[in-house]
Amino acid sequence: MSVSIIVDNVVKKFEDTTVIDKLSLQIKPGELFTLLGPSGCGKTTLLRMIIGFNSIDGGSIRIADKEVNHIPVSKRNMGMVFQNYAIFPHMSVKDNIAFGLKNRKLGKEEMEKRINDILRVVHIEKYKDRMPDKLSGGQQQRVALARAIVIHPEVLLMDEPLSNLDAKLRVEMRNAIRSIQQQVGITTVYVTHDQEEALAISDRIAVMNGGVIQQIGTPKSIYERPANIFVSKFIGTSNVMKATLKVENGEKYIQLSDTYQEKMANLKDQAKPGGTVLVSVRPQEFMINEEKVGLKGKVIRSMFLGINTHYFIELEQGEEVEVIQDADAVELIPEGATVYLKVKPTKINVFSSEDETTLIKVGGINESK
Amino acid sequence: MKANKKPFNIWNTSTLLILCIFLLFIAFPLFLVLKKSVIDPGTGQFTFEYLSKFFERKFYWITILNSFKVTVAATLLSMVIGLPLAYMMRKVKIKGSKVIEILVIISYISPPFIGAYAWIQLLGRRGVVTEFVNNLFGTQFDGIYGFAGIVLVLSLQSFPLIYLYISGALKNLDNSLNEAAESLGYSNIQRMFKIIIPLIIPTMLASALLVFMRVIADFGTPMLIGEGYRTIPVLIYTQFMSEVGGNDGFAAALCMIFIVVTLVLFLVQRIVASRFSYSMSALKPMSVEKVKGYKNILSHAFVYFVVLLAILPQLVVTFTSFLETKGGQVYTGNFSFDNYKNILFMKNTAVIWNTYKMGIIAIIIIVVLGVLISYLTVRKKNAITNILDTVSMFPFIIPGSVLGISFIFAFSDKPFVLSGTVLIMVMSFVIRRMPYTIRSSTAIIGQISPSLEEAAISLGASETKTFRKVVVPMMMPGVMAGAIMSWITVISELSSSIILYTSGTQTLTVSIYTEVIRGNYGNASAYSAILTVTSIISLLLFFKLTGKREVSV
Ligand SMILES: Nc1ncnc2c1ncn2[C@@H]1O[C@H](COP(=O)(O)OP(=O)(O)OP(=O)(O)O)[C@@H](O)[C@H]1O
Ligand SMILES: [Mg+2]
Numbered sequence: 001m002s003v004s005i006i007v008d009n010v011v012k013k014f015e016d017t018t019v020i021d022k023l024s025l026q027i028k029p030g031e032l033f034t035l036l037g038p039s040g041c042g043k044t045t046l047l048r049m050i051i052g053f054n055s056i057d058g059g060s061i062r063i064a065d066k067e068v069n070h071i072p073v074s075k076r077n078m079g080m081v082f083q084n085y086a087i088f089p090h091m092s093v094k095d096n097i098a099f100g101l102k103n104r105k106l107g108k109e110e111m112e113k114r115i116n117d118i119l120r121v122v123h124i125e126k127y128k129d130r131m132p133d134k135l136s137g138g139q140q141q142r143v144a145l146a147r148a149i150v151i152h153p154e155v156l157l158m159d160e161p162l163s164n165l166d167a168k169l170r171v172e173m174r175n176a177i178r179s180i181q182q183q184v185g186i187t188t189v190y191v192t193h194d195q196e197e198a199l200a201i202s203d204r205i206a207v208m209n210g211g212v213i214q215q216i217g218t219p220k221s222i223y224e225r226p227a228n229i230f231v232s233k234f235i236g237t238s239n240v241m242k243a244t245l246k247v248e249n250g251e252k253y254i255q256l257s258d259t260y261q262e263k264m265a266n267l268k269d270q271a272k273p274g275g276t277v278l279v280s281v282r283p284q285e286f287m288i289n290e291e292k293v294g295l296k297g298k299v300i301r302s303m304f305l306g307i308n309t310h311y312f313i314e315l316e317q318g319e320e321v322e323v324i325q326d327a328d329a330v331e332l333i334p335e336g337a338t339v340y341l342k343v344k345p346t347k348i349n350v351f352s353s354e355d356e357t358t359l360i361k362v363g364g365i366n367e368s369k
Numbered sequence: 370m371k372a373n374k375k376p377f378n379i380w381n382t383s384t385l386l387i388l389c390i391f392l393l394f395i396a397f398p399l400f401l402v403l404k405k406s407v408i409d410p411g412t413g414q415f416t417f418e419y420l421s422k423f424f425e426r427k428f429y430w431i432t433i434l435n436s437f438k439v440t441v442a443a444t445l446l447s448m449v450i451g452l453p454l455a456y457m458m459r460k461v462k463i464k465g466s467k468v469i470e471i472l473v474i475i476s477y478i479s480p481p482f483i484g485a486y487a488w489i490q491l492l493g494r495r496g497v498v499t500e501f502v503n504n505l506f507g508t509q510f511d512g513i514y515g516f517a518g519i520v521l522v523l524s525l526q527s528f529p530l531i532y533l534y535i536s537g538a539l540k541n542l543d544n545s546l547n548e549a550a551e552s553l554g555y556s557n558i559q560r561m562f563k564i565i566i567p568l569i570i571p572t573m574l575a576s577a578l579l580v581f582m583r584v585i586a587d588f589g590t591p592m593l594i595g596e597g598y599r600t601i602p603v604l605i606y607t608q609f610m611s612e613v614g615g616n617d618g619f620a621a622a623l624c625m626i627f628i629v630v631t632l633v634l635f636l637v638q639r640i641v642a643s644r645f646s647y648s649m650s651a652l653k654p655m656s657v658e659k660v661k662g663y664k665n666i667l668s669h670a671f672v673y674f675v676v677l678l679a680i681l682p683q684l685v686v687t688f689t690s691f692l693e694t695k696g697g698q699v700y701t702g703n704f705s706f707d708n709y710k711n712i713l714f715m716k717n718t719a720v721i722w723n724t725y726k727m728g729i730i731a732i733i734i735i736v737v738l739g740v741l742i743s744y745l746t747v748r749k750k751n752a753i754t755n756i757l758d759t760v761s762m763f764p765f766i767i768p769g770s771v772l773g774i775s776f777i778f779a780f781s782d783k784p785f786v787l788s789g790t791v792l793i794m795v796m797s798f799v800i801r802r803m804p805y806t807i808r809s810s811t812a813i814i815g816q817i818s819p820s821l822e823e824a825a826i827s828l829g830a831s832e833t834k835t836f837r838k839v840v841v842p843m844m845m846p847g848v849m850a851g852a853i854m855s856w857i858t859v860i861s862e863l864s865s866s867i868i869l870y871t872s873g874t875q876t877l878t879v880s881i882y883t884e885v886i887r888g889n890y891g892n893a894s895a896y897s898a899i900l901t902v903t904s905i906i907s908l909l910l911f912f913k914l915t916g917k918r919e920v921s922v
Contacts, residue, residue, distance in 0.1 A: 074830060074831055074832075075829075086823070088821060088824075088839055099838075100829055148828075
């Protein structure tokens with residue numbers, strides 16, 4: 001039985017500085033929910049408020065509609081996977097995993113069964129009797145995960161669990177975590193500052209900055225329709241350019257240069273003609289063409305990566321943009337060549353130049369208010 | 370971690386309990402020393418009489434000068450021996466270097482007064498070497514007593530500490546720093562002065578100050594080999610002994626003066642330690658190299674000679690313990706087990722068991738208090754644990770003889786009559802060792818990530834259970850190692866035991882001392898041999914436990 005987590009207007013102060021001010025979010029039963037944001041934005045702080053290592057200085061946190069503000073950590077029944085694993089070095093793998101169970105007055109057989117089950121789930125049956133210092137980083141990670149979920153917690157919390165692993169293992173372990181989470185079906189809060197990891201693993205992501213939630217949504221919606229410039233730059237690569245908004249015959253256009261404009265069908269009504277807007281274009285949302293339409297620019301550097309090619313292009317109006325072209329597209333464009341760039345109007349994002357929030361209409365995929 | 374709201378949880382209760390113990394055994398005795406040194410017991414008035422008495426007569430104030438002279442000389446000499454030894458052992462491949470390390474450590478852990486006594490047997494008035502030299506050259510050499518004797522014994526006893534510290538620092542010195550300097554065109558000698566020495570200066574200062582503190586507070590050595598050359602601890606002891614029952618205001622004043630001296634040294638040490646420190650950890654430590662020719666020979670000669678000198682006292686006492694004596698005083702030249710028969714069957718063997726029994730009780734208390742206090746001060750920080758932390762460091766500046774006297778002041782009268790009991794001896798050991806234990810336990814806790822405790826709590830364990838099941842077992846190896854080192858120092862303790870003991874609580878060290886004073890060298894050697902063997906076995910146990918050939922000081 002999975003539970004929901006409701007974080008309602010919580011406040012966290014360290015001495016006099018308020019790190020989190022009235023933050024709210026709702027996590028659905030059984031989902032893998034990721035807190036994503038740059039270092040120091042308060043992810044760990046929020047996670048530790050959920051489990052109870054940090055006190056809550058305002059607002060409330062409810063698990064399955066029951067407020068937990070004053071329940072001590074040891075009674076909250078949450079599993080946590082720590083960044084440094086926190087495997088007890090003086091206990092074998094099995095004893096580590098059994099540690100939480102021993103508090104739960106289970107029969108001996110039941111306990112054995114649970115331990116063996118979880119060892120199988122995380123694929124470390126072989127290492128049952130080993131001491132932790134004889135395990136690799138990835139294996140320790142699995143022990144930490146097993147120890148946290150074997151107690152059948154209502155909620156699983158993970159704080160940058162993969163940051164101590166090398167790149168290859170990180171990919172392997174994130175797949176493992178995802179599949180184990182799905183198998184167990186437990187509501188999970190996952191903290192990371194790695195946007196690629198967040199996109200790969202999550203059902204939904206909350207992007208945070210400076211203690212404030214910027215956007216909550218599925219990986220796809222956050223990537224494709226960022227709520228503001230911060231999110232658009234933090235997730236993936238974005239080229240941000242200035243443009244002017246125009247209306248002709250009731251249709252809205254963005255004017256990207258003196259000679260180039262695109263019709264936009266999905267702009268909000270509040271987008272007023274004549275004003276400056278910020279246009280965010282992902283590298284693959286540019287199209288290089290030879291018909292001499294679009295933004296004029298010069299190739300200053302190119303990177304052939306096999307699967308595609310990255311070009312760094314200096315535009316006539318001065319900005320440098322990154323453009324990706326699929327490998328199957330014709331030939332490599334030499335450095336120094338003049339090219340013309342068009343954008344894909346259905347893909348690109350437009351933001352207000354005043355508050356940097358999106359001007360794209362909510363299309364049912366964007367949950368942010 | 371979430372603050373526990375209940376005012377009387379187990380942590381607060383233990384904090385208060387420990388604080389009471391400290392108030393009774395540290396603050397209260399110290400307060401009495403202070404009070405007695407400035408209050409006239411007859412009138413109850415404030416007086417400077419006792420303090421000024423010290424500065425009025427040369428007979429008294431010369432002891433400060435004497436103390437500083439021997440301490441400065443011994444510290445410098447131990448640097449002169451310890452530094453090159455450490456460097457050579459790290460840089461040059463010395464045959465048998467593992468054994469040498471152990472021998473150095475053994476000489477470090479044995480009490481200095483055994484050194485004094487052994488050197489008297491060699492270079493004293495009727496010493497073997499003295500007589501040999503006098504016969505050979507027809508000289509009238511009268512033995513090495515006074516200043517020279519004290520400095521000889523204390524430097525040989527102290528250079529191992531310098532060696533251990535510097536050797537540790539050199540091990541943490543990344544050789545790539547050296548290589549970088551080399552690649553930038555620095556010669557061997559230049560690198561020594563530009564890289565190595567500056568980097569180990571903090572360690573040099575720190576270890577020199579530690580030696581300084583130990584040497585200045587040492588009582589046994591100047592007492593045995595000093596003869597007329599009196600240092601502060603000697604003066605304090607003799608004054609106190611001659612005034613028992615009478616007016617102890619002057620002894621208290623001496624204690625105060627001594628505390629001020631050690632306090633200043635302690636503060637200097639603190640400042641030095643905070644001003645100079647680099648955090649180093651070597652990815653690639655300096656490696657020992659085989660050297661050839663005269664350098665190789667000189668290095669070996671130096672190292673072997675120094676280590677021989679250092680370990681000589683242990684060899685001498687062990688050897689002489691098997692010599693037959695006439696009337697306990699004059700060696701006949703034959704081997705026998707008489708000395709051991711004497712101390713094991715003819716005399717009261719209680720001194721041996723006393724030493725072990727009181728030592729073990731003290732160690733248990735030290736371990737329990739040390740673990741608790743360090744946990745409280747690191748993980749349960751609050752105003753009271755801060756006080757605890759500060760008070761527990763006081764004994765650093767209380768020399769053994771001062772502690773002994775303050776205990777006599779505090780526990781001879783109602784309401785706390787403890788004099789002559791096992792408890793007062795045990796507590797003096799506990800208090801003297803407390804700061805070291807807390808320092809090392811605090812370091813051990815510092816290495817345990819708080820997330821381990823959080824993991825246990827998140828798995829449903831209570832805080833006390835987490836402490837028992839996670840914190841304590843993880844601290845145990847380090848704490849046990851520390852306990853063995855404490856044990857070795859406790860059984861070698863003389864300066865406060867000599868003041869606090871009664872016939873029922875006499876220890877090995879006190880027996881050695883009194884036998885030497887009476888001239889019963891045979892028995893003294895046998896007692897010393899037992900003490901030395903106990904220390905060596907404990908040390909080997911320590912090595913086994915830590916899996917390393919190193920000691921922490
Ligand atoms: N115990 C504390 N006392 C005071 N300030 C704190 C404390 N813990 C965290 N902070 C502050 O709160 C802010 C958020 O910290 P937090 O650890 O939650 O960041 P984070 O998002 O987890 O960062 P990272 O990705 O680097 O782990 C930081 O500015 C930090 O300095
Ligand atoms: Mg963090």
